[in-house]
Amino acid sequence: MSSSLRPGPSRWRRAASIVLAAGWSRPETATPPSRPPPAEGFRLLLLQRSPHQGFMPGAHVFSGGVLDAADRSADWLGLFAPHHGPPRFGLGPAPFSHTAFPSLPDADDHKADNTGTLPDDVAFRICAVREAFEEAGVLLLRPRTSPPGPAPGPGLALEPLPGLVSWRDRVRQDPRHFLRLCAHLDCTPDIWALHNWSAWLTPFLRGTTRRFDTAFFLCCLSEPPPVYPDLAEVVGYQWSSPSEATESFLSKEIWLPPPQFYEVRRLANFASLSDLHKFCLGRALEGLERWLPIILLTADGMVHLLPGDELYLEDSDFLENLMSTEKKTEEIMKEGKQFHRIVTYHRHLYDIHVTVQSKYKHVYPKNSVVRKSHL
Ligand SMILES: CC(C)(COP(=O)(O)O)[C@@H](O)C(=O)NCCC(=O)NCCSC(=O)CC(=O)O
Ligand SMILES: Nc1ncnc2c1ncn2[C@@H]1O[C@H](COP(=O)(O)O)[C@@H](OP(=O)(O)O)[C@H]1O
Ligand SMILES: [Mg+2]
Numbered sequence: 001m002s003s004s005l006r007p008g009p010s011r012w013r014r015a016a017s018i019v020l021a022a023g024w025s026r027p028e029t030a031t032p033p034s035r036p037p038p039a040e041g042f043r044l045l046l047l048q049r050s051p052h053q054g055f056m057p058g059a060h061v062f063s064g065g066v067l068d069a070a071d072r073s074a075d076w077l078g079l080f081a082p083h084h085g086p087p088r089f090g091l092g093p094a095p096f097s098h099t100a101f102p103s104l105p106d107a108d109d110h111k112a113d114n115t116g117t118l119p120d121d122v123a124f125r126i127c128a129v130r131e132a133f134e135e136a137g138v139l140l141l142r143p144r145t146s147p148p149g150p151a152p153g154p155g156l157a158l159e160p161l162p163g164l165v166s167w168r169d170r171v172r173q174d175p176r177h178f179l180r181l182c183a184h185l186d187c188t189p190d191i192w193a194l195h196n197w198s199a200w201l202t203p204f205l206r207g208t209t210r211r212f213d214t215a216f217f218l219c220c221l222s223e224p225p226p227v228y229p230d231l232a233e234v235v236g237y238q239w240s241s242p243s244e245a246t247e248s249f250l251s252k253e254i255w256l257p258p259p260q261f262y263e264v265r266r267l268a269n270f271a272s273l274s275d276l277h278k279f280c281l282g283r284a285l286e287g288l289e290r291w292l293p294i295i296l297l298t299a300d301g302m303v304h305l306l307p308g309d310e311l312y313l314e315d316s317d318f319l320e321n322l323m324s325t326e327k328k329t330e331e332i333m334k335e336g337k338q339f340h341r342i343v344t345y346h347r348h349l350y351d352i353h354v355t356v357q358s359k360y361k362h363v364y365p366k367n368s369v370v371r372k373s374h375l
Contacts, residue, residue, distance in 0.1 A: 001296075001311075001325045010204070010320065012104050015214040016128035017064025019197060019263060020045040020138070022224035022239065023154060023273045040241045042273040043224065044264065046254065047135055048236040055210045060238070060245075060254040062263075063132045064214065070175040071127040072117040079179065079188055083148045089122050090148045090192060095287035098360065101307070101314045102292055104201075104213060122191055124215045129189035130178045134171055136237065137164055137228030140194075140219060141187035150192040154277050157225035158187070164228060172230070193219050195280035198362075199290035200259045203304060204322055213290070216263065220277040242268035246368075249348060258293070258304050258342045261350050265365035279363075286360040293342070295322040301329040302344045308356040310338040340364070 021042045046060040077085060084090040117123065132138045139158035161167060170177040182188060194217035202211040227237050240248060245264045248254045256264065270276040293304040294312060305312045311323070311332075325332065329343055339353035351368050358364040 001323055010208075010211040012201075012211055012213045014067045014124075015064055015212045016067060016124040016131065017062045017214050017216045018128045018132050018140075018194065019062045019216055019218045019267070020132070020221065021218065021267070021273060021276055022221045024239070024241075025223065040243060040268065040270060040272070042220075042270070042276065043239040043241050044245060044267065045136065045138075045224070045227065046238050046240055046245060046256075046260075047229065047234045048238075048254070050233055050235050053233065056257055058255060059257050059260075060248075061257065061260055062216070063135045063138070063234075064128060064216075065131040065135070065233075066212075067124065067127045068130075068175040070178065071130060072123040073176070073179070074117060075176075075179055076118055076122075076126065076188075079144070079183055083144070084188070087119065089119075090150075091121055092150070092284060094121070095196060095285050096360075098287050098289055100290055102201075102316045102319055104319075125191035125194045125217065126178075126189045128194060128215075128217050129191070130171065130175060133178070133181075134168060135230055135234045137161075137168065137230070138225050139185075140190045141182060141185060142190040142192070144186050144188055150281070154220035154222040154273055155190060155193045156223070157221055158185070160226055160228075161185075168230065172232075190219075195219070195284065196288050197280070198263065199288050201290060201292040203293040203295050204318065204320055205295055206322075218276070218280055220273055220280070222273070249350075252348045255347065258344065258350060262342055262352060262365060265352055265368060266363055269363045269366065283361040286362070288362075289359065292319065294318045296332070297322060297324040298329045298332055299326055301346070303329065303332065304342040304344070306340040306342070308338070308359075309340040310336055312340070 021044055024041065024043050047063050049056055049059050049061060051058045080089055088094065129140045132140055139161060141158050167181050171181065197218040198216040200214050200216065202208060224239050229235060229237050242264050249256045249261065270279065289307060291306055293306055296303040296305055296311060337355065339355045341353050343351040343353065352365045353367055354364045
C-alpha cells in the first residue's frame with residue numbers, strides 16, 4: 001500500500017446540514033404499483049444540486065451550506081431573550097466532547113475575532129436553518145412565546161411564508177436578513193429541534209479544491225412541509241424513505257455522495273419517525289466524532305475508509321493524502337476482517353461494510369450486500 005502526496009493545506013469551510021425526516025400520511029400516489037411501500041415510516045428530504053455547482057454538481061444531498069458571520073452574530077441575543085441565552089440557550093447540558101482526529105488548520109472564519117459571538121452549538125444550528133430556508137423555502141422556526149426547551153415529539157415547519165421569493169432573495173444576498181425575517185415573524189430558529197447527528201470532513205481526492213467541515217443535524221417533523229427549491233443552487237427535490245433513496249441511487253435515478261449514502265443507510269435502521277426521534281433525544285449527551293474518510297484507490301475501484309477500520313490510519317498526513325494499492329478491491333476485502341468502509345465499485349454502486357461496534361450510542365449502517373448483477 002502506498003500513499004500519494006499533494007502539497008498545501010486545504011482551506012476548510014465550516015458548514016452545517018440538516019437531515020430532515022418527516023412522517024408520511026399522504027396517499028401513496030408517488031409509489032409505482034410495482035414497488036412495495038417503503039419499510040420505514042418516514043421520508044427524508046433530498047435536494048438536487050444544480051449541475052452548475054462547482055462542488056458535487058447534480059448530486060442529491062441534504063440541505064446545507066457554509067457558516068456565515070451573520071449566523072454567529074451577537075445580534076441574535078435580543079431575539080432569543082428573555083427565555084433563552086448564554087451559555088446553552090436552552091439546549092440542555094453540553095454533550096461530551098471526544099478527542100478529535102484530525103485537528104484542522106484554523107478555518108477562515110475562526111481566524112477572525114470571535115468575541116461576542118454565539119457559541120458553535122447555536123451558530124451552526126442557525127446556519128442549518130437558514131440554509132433550509134434559502135435552498136428549500138422550509139422555515140424551521142418557533143414562536144418566541146413558546147415554552148422553553150425541546151419539544152417532546154416531532155415538530156412542524158412554519159406555514160408557507162407570504163413574500164417567500166423576495167425574503168429569500170434578500171437572505172441569499174445578505175444572510176443578516178435572516179435575523180430580520182425571524183424578528184418580523186416574531187420567531188427564533190428552532191435550534192431545539194436540531195439534534196446532533198454526525199460530522200463529516202470532505203475526504204482528500206485529487207482535484208478536490210473545496211473541502212467542508214460539516215455538522216449534520218437531524219430534525220424530525222410530523223409531516224413534510226411544502227418545499228420550494230430556489231432553482232439556482234437547488235433544481236429539484238424528493239422525499240424518499242431510506243429504502244427508496246437506496247433504490248433510486250442503485251437504479252441511477254439519483255446520485256448520492258458517499259457520506260450521504262452512508263447516512264441514508266444508517267437511517268434504514270429505524271422503523272418509524274418516533275423511534276428516530278426518541279433515539280435522538282436519548283443520545284443528546286453522547287456527543288459526536290468528526291469523521292475524515294481516507295480514500296484507498298484500488299486497481300479497480302475506491303474504498304472510503306472510516307475510523308475503526310483496520311486500514312484506517314489516524315495520521316494527519318492523510319488530510320492531504322490518499323492511499324493506493326495495485327490490488328483489486330475484492331482481494332483487499334478478502335484480506336481483512338475489521339471493517340468500517342464504503343466500497344465504491346462504480347458511480348452508482350457502493351457497498352457498506354461494518355464489523356466494528358458503534359461508538360457513543362450511535363448506530364452504524366448494517367452491511368449492505370452487493371448484488372452481483374449490478375457489478
Ligand atoms: C452541505 C455541503 C457542505 C455543501 O455546501 P454548499 O452548499 O456547496 O455550500 C455539502 O458539501 C455537504 O453535505 N458536505 C458534507 C460531506 C462532504 O463533503 N461530502 C462530499 C464527499 S465527496 C466524496 O466523498 C468524493 C466522491 O465524490 O466520491
Ligand atoms: N444559480 C446558481 N447555480 C449554481 N450554483 C450557485 C448558484 N447560486 C449560487 N450558487 C453556489 O452555491 C454555493 C452556495 O452554497 P451555500 O449557500 O449552500 O453555502 C456557492 O458556491 P461556492 O461555495 O462555490 O461559492 C454559490 O456559488
Ligand atoms: Mg448548499
